[in-house]
Amino acid sequence: MNKPLIxxxxxIYNSGENLKYLIDSILVQYFRDYELLLVDDGSTxxxxxxxxxxxxxxxxxxxxxxKPNGGVSDTRNYGLDHAxxxxxxxxxxxxxxxxxxxxxMVEEIGDLDLLICDYTYGPRKNIHSCNRRSKKTWEVxxxxxxxxxxxxxxxxxxxxxxxxxLFRRSIIEQNHLRFQNIQGEDELFSFxxxxxxxxxxRIDYVGYYWxxxxxxxxxxxxxxxxxxxxxxxxxxYEKIEKKYPPGDFQYILNMRIAHRLAVxxxxxxxxxxxxxxxxxxxxxxxxxxxxxxxxxIVLSKLGRNDAxxxxxxxxxxxxxLDPLFLLFICIRDRKLI
Numbered sequence: 001m002n003k004p005l006i007x008x009x010x011x012i013y014n015s016g017e018n019l020k021y022l023i024d025s026i027l028v029q030y031f032r033d034y035e036l037l038l039v040d041d042g043s044t045x046x047x048x049x050x051x052x053x054x055x056x057x058x059x060x061x062x063x064x065x066x067k068p069n070g071g072v073s074d075t076r077n078y079g080l081d082h083a084x085x086x087x088x089x090x091x092x093x094x095x096x097x098x099x100x101x102x103x104x105m106v107e108e109i110g111d112l113d114l115l116i117c118d119y120t121y122g123p124r125k126n127i128h129s130c131n132r133r134s135k136k137t138w139e140v141x142x143x144x145x146x147x148x149x150x151x152x153x154x155x156x157x158x159x160x161x162x163x164x165x166l167f168r169r170s171i172i173e174q175n176h177l178r179f180q181n182i183q184g185e186d187e188l189f190s191f192x193x194x195x196x197x198x199x200x201x202r203i204d205y206v207g208y209y210w211x212x213x214x215x216x217x218x219x220x221x222x223x224x225x226x227x228x229x230x231x232x233x234x235x236x237y238e239k240i241e242k243k244y245p246p247g248d249f250q251y252i253l254n255m256r257i258a259h260r261l262a263v264x265x266x267x268x269x270x271x272x273x274x275x276x277x278x279x280x281x282x283x284x285x286x287x288x289x290x291x292x293x294x295x296x297i298v299l300s301k302l303g304r305n306d307a308x309x310x311x312x313x314x315x316x317x318x319x320x321l322d323p324l325f326l327l328f329i330c331i332r333d334r335k336l337i
Contacts, residue, residue: 004061006034006102007085007169010093011075012052014045018094018211021124023055023062026091031102034089036062037079042069073179076162080172088169090162094211096127101207105166108205112143113197115166116158121210132206140202148200149247152240155202159194160187164208171196180232184225188232195239221270227286230260234292251301258297261287262309265318269329277322284318 008026012019026036036059038052049066056062067078076090087109091097101117109115120130142151158164171177175196179185194200237253265287268275275283287293287310299307299314312318318325 002084004033004035004085005106006031006087006089006166007037007079007083008034008089008091008102009037009039009076009079009083010091011039011041011072011079012043012048012093013041013069013072013075014043015048015051015093016045017047018124019048019051020055022091022093022095022097025097025099027059028099029097029102030100031106034061034102035083035085037082038062038064039075039079040064040066041071041075042067071181073181073185077178080169080178083169085169088167088172089165091208092163092210094213095163096124096209096211098132098207098209104203104205104207108201108203109166112141112199112201113168113171114193114200116155116200116202117164117205117207118158118203119161119164119208119210120206121212124211127209127211130209138204140200142201143199145198145244148198149244149249151200151202152194152244152247152249153252155200158202159190161210162186162190163210165190167193182229182232183223184229188229188236191233191236191240195236195243221267221273224263224267224273225260227264227283227290230257230264230290233257233260234290254292254297255302257290257292258302258306258310261290261293261313262306265309265313266325266329269325271330271333280322281318284313284316288313288316 010022023036023038038055040049040052043049052064052066056064063082065078065082067075070078080088087106089102089105105115105117108117120132122130140151140154142148171193175192177189177192177196179189182188234257237257241250241253265284267273268280268283293310293314297310299310302310312321
């Protein structure tokens with residue numbers, strides 16, 4: 001099989017038995033014309049590399065790559081470098097793909113550049129008892145610049161993960177798109193891709209189960225994106241705004257950036273991402289100097305909490321309020337730093 005229709009890329013690191021649940025869910029897909037790229041990112045548990053090799057012996061659609069540890073972005077990029085499919089899909093090593101996922105995604109994407117489906121989440125034990133909608137009750141289709149302007153706000157946060165989307169590989173390669181070694185790499189890649197497309201569809205179909213893993217990186221305050229991510233996202237948003245006619249999506253993008261800035265202000269106060277005073281103040285100053293906050297974001301149009309935080313940054317009140325913030329979060333978390 002030299003040119004499968006879909007390349008499914010899985011970045012793997014010390015996955016253990018959880019990997020088998022995901023792979024089993026992919027191997028029983030109703031749709032069969034795919035290749036499965038398992039990219040082992042230098043696993044050290046003694047179990048994962050062996051399991052990958054054993055799985056490859058079971059099915060000739062599975063291709064295994066072992067590489068030195070470089071992080072999830074580097075691992076996904078390695079998969080992209082070796083992909084042959086017309087389309088590219090991603091899956092996380094400890095999640096689950098419903099058996100009609102690939103078939104539905106291929107049938108729905110047609111000639112469009114991007115397809116986004118819905119997903120559900122919860123503990124692993126609830127996978128087979130979760131409430132999946134059996135019918136597509138609505139969909140968003142954009143096939144022109146005007147329709148894209150209306151569609152972008154409707155795709156919402158369903159567009160910030162790569163594992164519930166189907167990408168066209170030619171667009172990825174023509175625009176030299178790759179994951180960056182930065183926190184929040186999924187959303188950055190998704191919007192870089194969005195800035196390159198002319199047609200998309202979002203469907204109300206649940207095809208993927210995101211396994212809620214306790215103490216995962218995503219549940220930590222360390223996972224809050226930094227200023228360099230926000231600056232890059234602002235540049236991508238500006239590229240999207242230049243490509244499509246003005247519309248409500250510009251307000252949505254402003255709100256996203258404002259919320260990211262507000263959340264970042266408090267990152268250094270939490271026990272799992274604590275920073276000394278000087279670094280906390282540096283973050284506040286970086287937020288205050290952000291070009292979008294200075295020129296684009298209207299605080300009166302934000303939610304109360306975000307507006308309050310950004311007013312504090314603008315007025316430089318963090319110098320006075322910093323001890324109160326630290327005390328408040330310590331008490332709320334019932335921990336002392």
